[in-house]
Amino acid sequence: MKISGIKTQIVELPADEPLADAAENPNGKRPIVTVRVQTDTGVEGVGIAYFGGALTRTLAHAIDELGALCVGDDPVRVEAVHQKLKNAAGGSAGPGGIYHLALSALDIALWDIRAKAVDLPLWKLLGGARDRVPTYASGALMRGLSLDRVVKAAATLKDRGWREMKTQLALPGETTPAIEVERMRLIREAIGPDIKLMCDINQRWRPEQAMDIGRRVEDAGVGLFWLEDVTTADDYPGLARVSDALSTPVAGGEYVWGIVPFRHMMEARSVDVPMVDLVRVGGITQWLKVAGMAEAFNLPVVSHLIPEVHVHLIGAVPNGLTVEYMPWLRPLFKQVPEQHNGELAMPTAPGLGLEFDEAILARYRA
Numbered sequence: 272m273k274i275s276g277i278k279t280q281i282v283e284l285p286a287d288e289p290l291a292d293a294a295e296n297p298n299g300k301r302p303i304v305t306v307r308v309q310t311d312t313g314v315e316g317v318g319i320a321y322f323g324g325a326l327t328r329t330l331a332h333a334i335d336e337l338g339a340l341c342v343g344d345d346p347v348r349v350e351a352v353h354q355k356l357k358n359a360a361g362g363s364a365g366p367g368g369i370y371h372l373a374l375s376a377l378d379i380a381l382w383d384i385r386a387k388a389v390d391l392p393l394w395k396l397l398g399g400a401r402d403r404v405p406t407y408a409s410g411a412l413m414r415g416l417s418l419d420r421v422v423k424a425a426a427t428l429k430d431r432g433w434r435e436m437k438t439q440l441a442l443p444g445e446t447t448p449a450i451e452v453e454r455m456r457l458i459r460e461a462i463g464p465d466i467k468l469m470c471d472i473n474q475r476w477r478p479e480q481a482m483d484i485g486r487r488v489e490d491a492g493v494g495l496f497w498l499e500d501v502t503t504a505d506d507y508p509g510l511a512r513v514s515d516a517l518s519t520p521v522a523g524g525e526y527v528w529g530i531v532p533f534r535h536m537m538e539a540r541s542v543d544v545p546m547v548d549l550v551r552v553g554g555i556t557q558w559l560k561v562a563g564m565a566e567a568f569n570l571p572v573v574s575h576l577i578p579e580v581h582v583h584l585i586g587a588v589p590n591g592l593t594v595e596y597m598p599w600l601r602p603l604f605k606q607v608p609e610q611h612n613g614e615l616a617m618p619t620a621p622g623l624g625l626e627f628d629e630a631i632l633a634r635y636r637a
Contacts, residue, residue, distance in 0.1 A: 273345060291424040302324070318379035368528075436467075468493070468494070525546045558584055571590045603628060605626045605628050
């Protein structure tokens with residue numbers, strides 16, 4: 272089998288929020304690059320890329336250029352493709368940025384082909400640790416929502432069967448630690464004591480703020496499952512200070528590129544829960560390396576976005592903890608894994624089990 276061609280398309284999906292009908296920016300758009308890697312046997316792999324923002328067209332062009340270098344290569348030899356692309360572009364254009372995003376999209380598609388070639392769903396090919404995984408609702412309890420709306424949305428998620436969910440602090444506008452803690456207390460009150468509740472800061476606090484407000488949230492009895500990205504992602508000593516100061520587990524890692532920062536993070540004991548972003552880390556190949564590294568440090572791993580692919584990865588590795596279910600890409604595919612009683616069942620179709628919805632691609636073509 273040989274790679275015979277690459278096709279990309281840009282779509283602009285609506286920035287909706289279907290989990291609790293609580294869109295923070297209902298008129299917004301999400302630019303996505305869809306990728307198809309074709310082979311001479313007719314097997315096709317699908318991938319995606321985003322985070323390009325105003326450079327989304329540049330990202331699509333980068334995928335086309337890197338993909339052209341792979342034509343004629345064996346798609347099953349994923350590491351060989353990685354090395355070829357690194358030698359051609361990654362040594363000067365990476366790591367990080369457009370190069371890494373483009374590499375990830377191609378890598379996802381190659382693993383889709385690799386699993387289809389042996390007629391297995393990807394999670395089974397990668398190890399098949401379990402046949403269902405926990406999942407948590409993400410994107411419905413955003414910091415930009417009013418207090419009334421976020422409390423109502425939290426209750427809606429509970430009513431719809433979610434057992435885990437994530438909100439945000441570091442509130443916009445005029446805020447104080449007391450206001451932040453009260454928001455968390457009321458969300459907890461709305462969902463009860465048994466729901467696992469996470470909270471994302473998105474790097475907006477300094478370490479001393481994280482320690483202060485984190486302790487206040489603990490003292491209020493909110494009981495967070497984890498506190499995420501509490502300060503600048505590559506401030507490993509600062510993250511370690513917060514992790515040491517709080518009894519609440521600290522999660523982080525979605526903002527770093529490639530696998531090396533995770534080594535620094537784990538050696539510094541910066542986080543209790545490494546969170547691996549599939550697009551920034553370099554695709555499935557690199558994601559698996561971070562998961563193995565985390566296992567060696569006796570740590571779980573969690574995913575960031577793309578539940579349609581991450582269900583395979585969290586389900587495949589022994590230290591996969593839970594899947595972030597933020598359905599940004601849901602409209603792209605004819606069928607996706609759905610939450611039932613707080614879990615996702617593993618897909619049964621070969622490869623990723625994903626097929627682009629052609630009507631949606633045509634409707635939202637950029």
